[in-house]
Amino acid sequence: MTLKVEDLSVSFPTGPVLAGISLALERGEIVGLTGTSGAGKSLVAEALAGALPGDATRTGRITVDGALAPPHMVALAPQRLDALDPLAPVGRQIDRFARLAGRSADVPGALASVGLPATTARLYPHELSGGMARRVLLATALATGADWIVADEPTVGLDEAAAGRILSLLADLAASGRGVIVISHDLIGLARIASRVVILRQGRHVETAPAHAFDGLGSCLREDFSRALWQAQLAPDAPC
Amino acid sequence: MSAWLPALLAGRMIRLGWLLPLAAAGLFALISLAPIDPVQAYVGGRTSQIGPEQRDAIAAAWGLDRPAAERFASWLGQLARGDLGQSITFNAPVMQVIAARLPASMALVGLAFALSFVLGTLLGLAAGATRGRWPDRVIRTIAVVLAASPGFWVAILLVAVFAVGLGWLPACCATPPGQLASEVTPADSLRHMVLPVATLSVVGIAPLVLHTRQSLIAFLDSPAARHLSAHGASPLRLAFGPGLRHAAGVALTLHLASAGELFGGSVLAETVFAWPGLGQATVRAATGADAPLLMGIGLATLLFVFAGNLLADIAARLADPRLRRVA
Amino acid sequence: MSGAVDPTLPLPARRRNPRRRATRHGVVALALLGAVLLAAPLLPEGALSIDRAARALPPDPAHPIGTDMLGRDIAARTLAALAKSVQVGLLAAGASTLVAVVLGLAATFGRAADHVVGVLTELALGLPHFVLLIMIAFAMGGGTTGVVVAVALTHWPRLSRIMRHEAQGIATSDYVAISRALGRSRLWVARHHLAPHLVPQIIAGFIVIFPHAILHEAGLSFIGLGIEPHLPSIGVMMSESLREIMAGHWWVAAAPGLGLMLIALAFERFGEALRQLSGPPGATT
Numbered sequence: 001m002t003l004k005v006e007d008l009s010v011s012f013p014t015g016p017v018l019a020g021i022s023l024a025l026e027r028g029e030i031v032g033l034t035g036t037s038g039a040g041k042s043l044v045a046e047a048l049a050g051a052l053p054g055d056a057t058r059t060g061r062i063t064v065d066g067a068l069a070p071p072h073m074v075a076l077a078p079q080r081l082d083a084l085d086p087l088a089p090v091g092r093q094i095d096r097f098a099r100l101a102g103r104s105a106d107v108p109g110a111l112a113s114v115g116l117p118a119t120t121a122r123l124y125p126h127e128l129s130g131g132m133a134r135r136v137l138l139a140t141a142l143a144t145g146a147d148w149i150v151a152d153e154p155t156v157g158l159d160e161a162a163a164g165r166i167l168s169l170l171a172d173l174a175a176s177g178r179g180v181i182v183i184s185h186d187l188i189g190l191a192r193i194a195s196r197v198v199i200l201r202q203g204r205h206v207e208t209a210p211a212h213a214f215d216g217l218g219s220c221l222r223e224d225f226s227r228a229l230w231q232a233q234l235a236p237d238a239p240c
Numbered sequence: 241m242s243a244w245l246p247a248l249l250a251g252r253m254i255r256l257g258w259l260l261p262l263a264a265a266g267l268f269a270l271i272s273l274a275p276i277d278p279v280q281a282y283v284g285g286r287t288s289q290i291g292p293e294q295r296d297a298i299a300a301a302w303g304l305d306r307p308a309a310e311r312f313a314s315w316l317g318q319l320a321r322g323d324l325g326q327s328i329t330f331n332a333p334v335m336q337v338i339a340a341r342l343p344a345s346m347a348l349v350g351l352a353f354a355l356s357f358v359l360g361t362l363l364g365l366a367a368g369a370t371r372g373r374w375p376d377r378v379i380r381t382i383a384v385v386l387a388a389s390p391g392f393w394v395a396i397l398l399v400a401v402f403a404v405g406l407g408w409l410p411a412c413c414a415t416p417p418g419q420l421a422s423e424v425t426p427a428d429s430l431r432h433m434v435l436p437v438a439t440l441s442v443v444g445i446a447p448l449v450l451h452t453r454q455s456l457i458a459f460l461d462s463p464a465a466r467h468l469s470a471h472g473a474s475p476l477r478l479a480f481g482p483g484l485r486h487a488a489g490v491a492l493t494l495h496l497a498s499a500g501e502l503f504g505g506s507v508l509a510e511t512v513f514a515w516p517g518l519g520q521a522t523v524r525a526a527t528g529a530d531a532p533l534l535m536g537i538g539l540a541t542l543l544f545v546f547a548g549n550l551l552a553d554i555a556a557r558l559a560d561p562r563l564r565r566v567a
Numbered sequence: 568m569s570g571a572v573d574p575t576l577p578l579p580a581r582r583r584n585p586r587r588r589a590t591r592h593g594v595v596a597l598a599l600l601g602a603v604l605l606a607a608p609l610l611p612e613g614a615l616s617i618d619r620a621a622r623a624l625p626p627d628p629a630h631p632i633g634t635d636m637l638g639r640d641i642a643a644r645t646l647a648a649l650a651k652s653v654q655v656g657l658l659a660a661g662a663s664t665l666v667a668v669v670l671g672l673a674a675t676f677g678r679a680a681d682h683v684v685g686v687l688t689e690l691a692l693g694l695p696h697f698v699l700l701i702m703i704a705f706a707m708g709g710g711t712t713g714v715v716v717a718v719a720l721t722h723w724p725r726l727s728r729i730m731r732h733e734a735q736g737i738a739t740s741d742y743v744a745i746s747r748a749l750g751r752s753r754l755w756v757a758r759h760h761l762a763p764h765l766v767p768q769i770i771a772g773f774i775v776i777f778p779h780a781i782l783h784e785a786g787l788s789f790i791g792l793g794i795e796p797h798l799p800s801i802g803v804m805m806s807e808s809l810r811e812i813m814a815g816h817w818w819v820a821a822a823p824g825l826g827l828m829l830i831a832l833a834f835e836r837f838g839e840a841l842r843q844l845s846g847p848p849g850a851t852t
Contacts, residue, residue: 075471083464137467262690385828501697511789526792545695
């Protein structure tokens with residue numbers, strides 16, 4: 001199965017913010033999406049999941065094997081940790097998402113698939129570490145049973161080791177037959193797990209580069225902007 | 241897990257430990273200020289029959305001839321033994337008057353508490369879930385109008401419509417006139433409670449409705465609610481599902497913390513409906529210069545407000561686990 | 568029901584302009600207040616007097632809201648009573664505002680003062696509002712003075728908390744430190760930095776207290792601890808109407824309560840609009 005996004009654009013009453021985003025994704029595959037801060041990365045995630053603010057208008061097509069995708073086809077694991085309800089234990093929250101999708105929840109199963117013990121179900125969000133909360137957010141998206149997941153900045157705020165574990169978890173999720181879109185500013189991490197990476201600049205699609213293009217100084221990248229973005233990651237603390 | 245409860249209780253007991261004596265001293269000072277002569281109030285219209293010697297005797301019997309500090313000390317001493325003194329208007333020990341009249345008031349206040357909580361929370365949830373649309377506007381208008389309505393006026397209008405106009409419900413008292421409490425059927429008691437409880441329930445409902453609405457809207461705007469609606473949850477489903485705990489927790493906390501105001505409202509409601517409770521006794525004590533009874537009622541309502549606040553603190557922690565961490 | 572409307576739609580425009588909203592509510596409230604205060608002295612001679620020939624009349628052209636059992640015109644009496652209630656309410660709310668400002672500012676004079684004000688607040692909130700009002704009115708021997716003192720001593724905690732918070736925020740701010748370093752006196756700082764911030768809060772606080780003041784004044788008068796019974800006041804009228812209502816004279820009770828409610832409502836909304844203008848969003852009650 002192939003998820004296809006064609007010419008996705010989003011505009012607010014104040015003007016357009018995203019234009020001409022296109023990508024294609026197979027089940028079992030990871031596609032990365034990156035760009036500078038404010039490039040509209042999170043907005044892409046919300047547009048794919050159908051979670052845009054009320055005053056936004058979306059144009060473009062999202063199809064699965066040529067058929068128009070129904071709403072909530074793509075499950076979102078949002079960037080903000082406070083997307084977890086502070087007043088409900090983890091288990092009940094996972095259950096809510098399953099029921100929204102009309103399924104009965106397998107809470108221990110959902111927790112196990114993100115590498116958390118079943119006892120996590122009893123904990124409240126404020127009792128979770130950053131890495132655990134990221135995993136729970138992924139579990140809420142998985143609980144809907146969706147074949148397509150978009151994870152918005154799943155490694156932000158985590159130390160290197162924890163971020164690495166989340167990336168391998170995402171790779172495992174893809175390996176189990178889901179199509180995963182990972183949004184991240186961490187191009188090195190994306191290049192490691194994704195097959196292709198979409199690069200955004202100020203709401204516009206710059207290019208879609210194969211993962212192997214992120215190598216050396218990025219000489220295989222087509223656009224200067226992409227190359228600059230990649231080189232900035234290689235030497236983040238270079239003097240200016 | 242519930243290590244927070246003993247810590248909370250201990251803290252509140254310490255507060256009660258200094259609040260109660262201070263309030264007692266304050267009440268005593270306040271009531272000693274009153275320019276009304278309790279002997280004159282007691283004697284009332286019988287001035288011609290009671291001479292100055294008898295007045296002095298009454299004053300001496302009540303200890304009015306001694307200095308204020310001494311009277312306060314002896315009142316405190318009595319208080320420590322659980323003796324609140326003698327009520328002048330009811331000619332009975334204050335403790336006995338309060339004990340006899342508290343149940344009638346508690347029945348009103350308790351029923352009104354439950355009813356207004358259910359009503360206020362539901363209306364607040366409905367308003368929050370339909371924010372900006374007509375149900376929201378209607379509910380908010382009702383709440384604001386009720387907040388600006390004098391409680392006793394609402395009571396009188398209810399009497400005018402349902403007791404006098406339609407003749408459906410009794411206009412006064414807790415029992416039909418001329419019947420002993422033992423002869424009254426439960427159905428009769430209930431009929432007598434309808435109008436007073438209705439008055440008390442609607443008069444103080446506005447803050448509950450508006451706060452419930454506000455906390456539900458805060459939840460609906462939160463990332464958590466947006467995450468749920470990204471997966472198909474409608475505002476109504478959010479309001480009466482996950483939002484319930486956000487809004488109702490705040491509502492219950494607020495409602496318990498303002499339970500004392502319900503008692504304040506019942507002073508006026510009991511006056512309108514001639515309800516034989518503590519509120520009516522408060523008015524009679526104040527107009528009859530019954531200082532011991534007033535002080536007794538003051539202390540009793542202080543404990544009532546304190547208990548309400550304590551339960552509110554507990555409710556807040558039950559609703560929100562983040563508050564349970566021992567500070 | 569407009570079920571198709573998106574719930575995340577922006578709020579109606581009238582709610583997005585708090586300044587204009589406050590102005591509109593303010594004009595309504597002050598116009599109502601002015602109308603009552605100006606019209607009451609214009610009542611013709613004898614409008615409040617007893618007329619045995621016109622006892623307990625239902626509304627008719629000569630007496631638009633009817634008369635009571637003593638033949639007094641309810642419309643005229645309601646107007647006079649509203650004027651009295653409003654005057655007492657203004658006085659009481661003003662006194663309470665003063666108490667709030669004094670205590671709120673006093674709390675910023677060191678930790679001990681802060682503690683004392685904290686304890687006073689705790690005590691004032693320790694009894695049900697109306698019970699404390701009764702106690703104080705009783706201590707003052709009832710009457711108009713009693714009402715004013717009782718309201719003044721019970722409605723200050725909220726405003727005093729705001730005053731304390733604002734004054735502390737300004738006193739510890741950088742520009743006050745700079746002013747002091749430049750050699751400005753305490754008084755100069757208070758006049759030029761404190762007052763401009765506090766005055767709007769004080770006015771808003773007064774407007775918020777006022778409807779509560781008139782409602783509580785009416786409550787005290789209703790139970791006989793407030794305005795003297797020979798003066799026309801809403802509470803006294805309502806208390807008298809208690810006897811008439813049983814005879815079906817609903818108009819005796821309806822008008823005075825409605826008048827009081829409309830004034831309280833106008834100021835309640837004005838105060839709410841002012842609070843939204845000055846306070847942080849969502850900070851209700």
